[in-house]
Amino acid sequence: MPFSGPSSYLAVIDEFIGHWTDVNVALGIGGLVLQPDAYAITNLQTHRTNLATFITSLEGFINSQEGHRTSRDNQKDPMRERLRQLGGITKNQLRDSVYAGQVPQLIEPNANPGKWIIAMDDASHMWTTINATPPAGFTPPLLLTGGFTLANFNTAVAALKATFTSLVQADQDVTRAIDERDALFLIIRDRLVQYRGVIEAMFALDHPLVLSLPRVYPLPGHTPDAVTLSGGWNVGTSMADLSWTASTDPDLSGYSVRRSGADPYDTQSELVVDTLPPGTLVLATDEGLGTPGATMRYKVYVELSTGNERGSNTVTINRP
DSSP states (O other): OOOOSGGGHHHHHHHHHHHHHHHHHHHOTTOOOBTTTTBOHHHHHHHHHHHHHHHHHHHHHHHHHHHHHHHHHHHHHHHHHHHHHHHHHHHHHTTTSGGGGGOOOOOOTTOOHHHHHHHHHHHHHHHHHHHHSOOTTOOSOOOBTTTBOHHHHHHHHHHHHHHHHHHHHHHHHHHHHHHHHHHHHHHHHHHHHHHHHHHHHHSOTTSHHHHTOOOSSOOSOOOOOOOOEEEEEETTTTEEEEEEOOOOOTTEEEEEEEEEOSSSOOTTSOEEEEEEOTTOOEEEEOTTOOSTTOEEEEEEEEEETTSOEEEOOOEEEEOO
8 A cells, every 4th residue: 555645654654664574584683774874664663653643643733723613613603693783783773873883894704813803802992982981862881682791792702812812823733733744754755765676676576575565656557536425414313424426446445534624625634534445335423523513524535456546525514
């Protein structure tokens, strides 16, 4: 199995470690050491351990990032409704005051955090001024539906701002972890390419240790056609139900279902949900959807015995 993406890194390296172990047994004392810096199997094992640590850390950062995204989205809707109410009351109940002309346009749900912060701060300032300097005929404090006060609003604003900050930090953590993972992977990949070249030079091309060499890159061949993925949230099972069309590729080895919380779908931070054999065309999962309000994006990859693969369309699932 060659490298086909981040999800395959550790498995392919393990194949090379197993092969290198066999080579060392065949060569005897000292085993195979790559030059110019005496890179041995122990160095590869250390690199593999470090890469696994990076991958585990990245998964933790991604889970944290997804949690902050869900928290942000769950706070945005009620905050936008409070902003709408405040604007409506000011324009209608205080329509003869100067405040009616100060109501800003309602913030768009997908506006960037900076615009959200400006909109919330402007609303808080206007609300504070109304309470402190009420127009004629109005007795403060101004209250929204359910007796929602300025203090309640400011608390909600502070919470959403904190979530924005946490999400920025989580995004930075994910980016850094991806960079660390990929930088080490490139070092390992180059060593494995060197290893293959050395083995092919040391042994006859029909030697078992050459014939059993793991691959770094897929064999020459075709890329499979993508399958079509569909899915939705199942209220009864509290799971996402995914299904896809069957691949008819003669080299089909199976399907890999993967997920990403990023929008658009990010293959560099995707996580494997499950690997399934040919003939399996459905999967129920709640991975990435553990919290009400969560949104997750899924793809299913057709994987060939040659190591080539292709991802499907993206399906977005929202948990109510």
